[in-house]
Amino acid sequence: MHSLDEFAWAKLATLDQAQLRRAPVMTARSGIWVERDGRRLLSFSCNDYLNLSQHPAVIKAAIAAAEQYGVGAGASRLVTGNHPLYAELETRLARMKGTEAACVFGSGYLANAGIIPALVGPDDLILVDELSHACIHAGAKLSGAQLYRYRHRDVGHADALLAEHRALHPHALIATDGVFSMDGDLAPLAGLTAIAQRYDAWLLTDDAHGLGVVGGGRGSTFAGGRADVPLQMGTLSKAVGAYGGYLCASAAVVALMQTRARPFIYSTGLPPPVVAAAIAALDLIARQPDYTGEPLRKARLFARALDLPEAQSAIVPVIIGEATAALAASKRLEKEGLLVVAIRPPTVPVGTARLRFSFTALHPDAEIERLAAIVRDCVLGRALS
Ligand SMILES: Cc1ncc(COP(=O)(O)O)c(C=O)c1O
CATH class of the missing domain: 3.40.640.10 (Type I PLP-dependent aspartate aminotransferase-like (Major domain))
Incomplete structure (x- = not known):
């Protein structure tokens, strides 16, 4: 094997071992919905906060x-x-x-x-x-x-x-x-x-x-x-x-x-x-300054439903800890038809791998309430009150 490829495979193997290897996943996006591996998922992992990319x-x-x-x-x-x-x-x-x-x-x-x-x-x-x-x-x-x-x-x-x-x-x-x-x-x-x-x-x-x-x-x-x-x-x-x-x-x-x-x-x-x-x-x-307030309002709805600190922007993290556990949590949500990508080191410090939820103006309130209930049940392991 060429020494260059040997080098690359060795690096990749180390990353695989720590579950830190990343690769782009084919994703077709339509508004707040995405299609991955033939499945339609509701996405909470997009920064198109006002959905203007498709306006x-x-x-x-x-x-x-x-x-x-x-x-x-x-x-x-x-x-x-x-x-x-x-x-x-x-x-x-x-x-x-x-x-x-x-x-x-x-x-x-x-x-x-x-x-x-x-x-x-x-x-x-x-x-x-x-x-x-x-x-x-x-x-x-x-x-x-x-x-x-x-x-x-x-x-x-x-x-x-x-x-x-x-x-x-x-x-x-x-x-x-x-x-x-x-x-x-x-x-x-x-x-x-x-x-x-x-x-x-x-x-x-x-x-x-x-x-x-x-x-x-x-x-x-x-x-x-x-x-x-x-x-x-x-x-x-x-x-x-x-x-x-x-x-x-x-x-x-x-x-x-x-x-x-x-x-x-x-x-x-x-x-x-x-x-x-x-x-x-x-x-x-x-x-439309009022419309720009919508992602934050949605993020606050989600954070409140989970008793998290009040959201200050459209982004709400739920810290999981280890990369493996964050990946498992993300997979669990995917089973429920929800896309919430796990964020792992080096993007975040070691030990703070997380689910990063981002909210957009078009997420219906009812879907956010459903998301919060699923996260409470399946990720945080708390029963619904
Ligand atoms: C805080 C911050 N700064 C800069 C960037 C990079 O911006 P761009 O995607 O336009 O390169 C990002 C995200 O991608 C970001 O989150």
């Missing part, structure tokens, strides 16, 4: 853009890939987030891999919430800045790290999920903005799961009064239902990204139909 107005916009501009951008935005729809998308994003400007990237992951190293380098300091998304950790590592992970949502710990290290570095960045992707809780933005100001540190929030869901649809910055967050990044792939990443910030920072963020410079622009779809979806979000 007729969004689809229509994508088709019109494909007809007018084609399906590919053809080049990086700094070459010839900057088709006219980009300006409209960026204007809408900036308006929604209340910033001077916005900059669209190829994806949310690429955005953080580009933004962070464009702002801080090896002489600088970066503090990251330990449960932040992998792309924040990737951006932090790529930057070469001195990295400290503070305990989850622990402003006191971040404060102590700044007190100890800030003076040694010309610039400092604090980076956190606005809504934590695997836990559904919110970053303590009031506390973080206060320490950012005190130590002259720049605060970046990743609002992948906040836009369209909390703060009247405007995201986590607007969830508890307006927080002063100079770097609001996120993705267009979840509640917006399309694809792409963004940064909303000052005009100066956005201009810097356009000339220094490597994924912006060295990657082809997004396909025009995707940009058009995002514009149409943002339009719907801006015009």
